[in-house]
Amino acid sequence: MEGPAINIAWCKGCGICVAFCPRKALRLVGEKCTVDAGLCVLCGLCELYCPDLAITVDPEAVKRRKSEKSGKTGSPGKSEQSGRAEASGRIGPSGKAARSGKETRHGL
Numbered sequence: 001m002e003g004p005a006i007n008i009a010w011c012k013g014c015g016i017c018v019a020f021c022p023r024k025a026l027r028l029v030g031e032k033c034t035v036d037a038g039l040c041v042l043c044g045l046c047e048l049y050c051p052d053l054a055i056t057v058d059p060e061a062v063k064r065r066k067s068e069k070s071g072k073t074g075s076p077g078k079s080e081q082s083g084r085a086e087a088s089g090r091i092g093p094s095g096k097a098a099r100s101g102k103e104t105r106h107g108l
């Protein structure tokens, strides 16, 4: 599990990130912030609110997390694609009118 990177040298131990973390993944140990990466959901609030810019959430980790959550597999399967091709070859209700030629009404 990935969590934010904390630059301990810059951390002043203010506790703001601890207060904002929705998962209670952050805590102060002495005067320095530590993270429990197992609880972190990479929401980025700690990075946003740290006044000393001591926290960084890796954008690549956020992307990976999002793709894991969505569980998307990409393009549709072969059978679905061939089904669509078949469907596009069918003649619908409008095709009937097209075969019968132009239906013009005279005298209107």
Ligand code: SF4
Binding pocket: 003, 004, 020, 021, 022, 023, 024, 025, 026, 035, 039, 040, 041, 042, 043, 044, 045, 046, 047, 057
């Ligand atoms: S990214 Fe969100 S969940 Fe993770 S430690 Fe920061 S505030 Fe908490």
Ligand code: SF4
Binding pocket: 006, 010, 011, 012, 013, 014, 015, 016, 017, 018, 032, 033, 049, 050, 051, 052, 053, 054, 055
């Ligand atoms: S908000 Fe920043 S400076 Fe304050 S405890 Fe968290 S990491 Fe440290």
